[in-house]
Amino acid sequence: MKNQNEINRRRTFAIVSHPDAGKTTLTEKLLLFGGAIHVAGAVKNNKIKKGATSDFMEIERQRGISVATSVMGFEYSGYKVNILDTPGHQDFQEDTFRTLTAVDSVIIVIDAAKGVEPQTEKLMNVCRMRKTPVIVFINKLDRPALDSFNLLDNIENQLQIKTCPLSWPINNGPDFKGVYNIYNQNIKLFSPNIQNIEEGVCIDDMDSTELKSVIGSDFEILHEELELVNGVYPEFSQTDYLNGNLAPVFFGSALYNFGVQELLDAFLEIAPPPQPAVAEERLVKPEEPDFTGFVFKIHANIDPNHRSRIAFVKVCSGKFVRNNTYLHIRLGKNMRISSPTAFMAEQKEIIEEAYPGDIIGIPDNGSFIIGDTLTEREIIHYKGLPSFSPELFRYIENDDPLKSKQLNKGIDHLMDEGVAQLFINQFNGRKIIGTVGQLQFEVIQFRLEHEYNAKCRFDPIHIYKACWIESENPGILTEFKKRKYQKMAKDKLGRDVFLADSPFILQITQDEFKEIIFHFTSEF
Numbered sequence: 001m002k003n004q005n006e007i008n009r010r011r012t013f014a015i016v017s018h019p020d021a022g023k024t025t026l027t028e029k030l031l032l033f034g035g036a037i038h039v040a041g042a043v044k045n046n047k048i049k050k051g052a053t054s055d056f057m058e059i060e061r062q063r064g065i066s067v068a069t070s071v072m073g074f075e076y077s078g079y080k081v082n083i084l085d086t087p088g089h090q091d092f093q094e095d096t097f098r099t100l101t102a103v104d105s106v107i108i109v110i111d112a113a114k115g116v117e118p119q120t121e122k123l124m125n126v127c128r129m130r131k132t133p134v135i136v137f138i139n140k141l142d143r144p145a146l147d148s149f150n151l152l153d154n155i156e157n158q159l160q161i162k163t164c165p166l167s168w169p170i171n172n173g174p175d176f177k178g179v180y181n182i183y184n185q186n187i188k189l190f191s192p193n194i195q196n197i198e199e200g201v202c203i204d205d206m207d208s209t210e211l212k213s214v215i216g217s218d219f220e221i222l223h224e225e226l227e228l229v230n231g232v233y234p235e236f237s238q239t240d241y242l243n244g245n246l247a248p249v250f251f252g253s254a255l256y257n258f259g260v261q262e263l264l265d266a267f268l269e270i271a272p273p274p275q276p277a278v279a280e281e282r283l284v285k286p287e288e289p290d291f292t293g294f295v296f297k298i299h300a301n302i303d304p305n306h307r308s309r310i311a312f313v314k315v316c317s318g319k320f321v322r323n324n325t326y327l328h329i330r331l332g333k334n335m336r337i338s339s340p341t342a343f344m345a346e347q348k349e350i351i352e353e354a355y356p357g358d359i360i361g362i363p364d365n366g367s368f369i370i371g372d373t374l375t376e377r378e379i380i381h382y383k384g385l386p387s388f389s390p391e392l393f394r395y396i397e398n399d400d401p402l403k404s405k406q407l408n409k410g411i412d413h414l415m416d417e418g419v420a421q422l423f424i425n426q427f428n429g430r431k432i433i434g435t436v437g438q439l440q441f442e443v444i445q446f447r448l449e450h451e452y453n454a455k456c457r458f459d460p461i462h463i464y465k466a467c468w469i470e471s472e473n474p475g476i477l478t479e480f481k482k483r484k485y486q487k488m489a490k491d492k493l494g495r496d497v498f499l500a501d502s503p504f505i506l507q508i509t510q511d512e513f514k515e516i517i518f519h520f521t522s523e524f
């Protein structure tokens, strides 16, 4: 029974946005409500500023900070809230995708002046794939904004999800007056208060002379707009939201802490508690008595003298207990976990127990890779941590022949952390690194040098896509590999990958080998 209560009161989610839409600011305001921080400005920006692509110290500084802000837990109104942070820079989007596998819902922040931006679309695609419920927060209403109806149209078209406004803004920019809370049917007047918790004045009567005198000519406009809202948008359905088919929308200004409490209160009420997790073998329910969990993120210590790492484990079922022995499925080995940490309030602390929805940090000296599963004894492999076919490819070569051991160890560790993907060309034995952005090559080179004392260089290679291949016909698979031997590689887990030079080559190869399935993610 205790487990069930603990599960029901947990809300584990991520806030995602295109860079600069206000993710960090909103996170900070939510933490203020939860008492996890006490002053604005306490959450450091976990993002690499634009144009800083070769500023390694900045990258390192950011990485140092991001471990502290990777997971932020706090208690609020009887709920245990776990916010998972995601990197802002698009070159680290794989990290974001993996983090999304560990959450039960998502809040998407959109800049009211810009509408949906490219990265928001990509993130939404991942949510749609996983049917993750999303709430949209349209931010920066204190600045001149696009028309609210156009913003909702834009979300419906670009993000391909039906919307349902649960609040409505009264004007915007310098004339921003506040928001009407459609859910509670009252109005909160805008009073800029950057520092702490909002205290806006509330008006319950929509037709009151008080409201009319405060918002002036916006009074009629608000009534007209709300009539239209009632006519056009569906009533809020929690089932549709939970199935990922409807996005409730809130308007506000994170900077001025306005509309944030409404968002938090509604979120806690409607967002899902921990959900069943899909394993290769079966669906695992959170309320099952036995502990299970999986590693979705590994964070390395940037100090080369203390090269320990932290594996972040999402608890999926049962109760995790410190000092208990758990089975590391991939290694087939029992492990006693004596120093699990959680990230509560402003600090990291050793915890005695954790429940589904919680994230625990396990100090690691190389036993874990992303996707590893821990259980009490059952053989379970959690799914849902796919690698996507990278966008950029380079050969990685040793630039200091005396340090090849260090180089290989460094490459192995960085790949375990999911920094990039490694393929070994079966024809020439050369190592190929695949990434989603240029920045990752720079990070790899920098980290190999500073953490592993190894030097590497990258040589060009012409690859358009890496495709994981499979076929029900083993003869065809062998024939394919023989015919394409120059273009065949193995990924880190030894699976067959075809390296296509161009979209044209890929197309004719697919046409020629109809019995081969070409996958663009590693999980199929």
Ligand code: G4P
Pocket (backbone or CB within 6 Å): 017, 018, 019, 020, 021, 022, 023, 024, 025, 026, 045, 047, 088, 139, 140, 141, 142, 143, 252, 253, 254, 255, 256
């Ligand atoms: P991100 O994590 O999504 O990348 O965005 P972040 O919160 O860092 O916000 C990006 C910029 O937008 C910041 O300004 C922040 O202060 C501002 N901002 C966020 N929410 C609001 C809002 O509701 N209204 C207004 N007017 N601005 C908002 P910056 O100048 O880039 O950074 P900083 O020096 O203020 O930290």
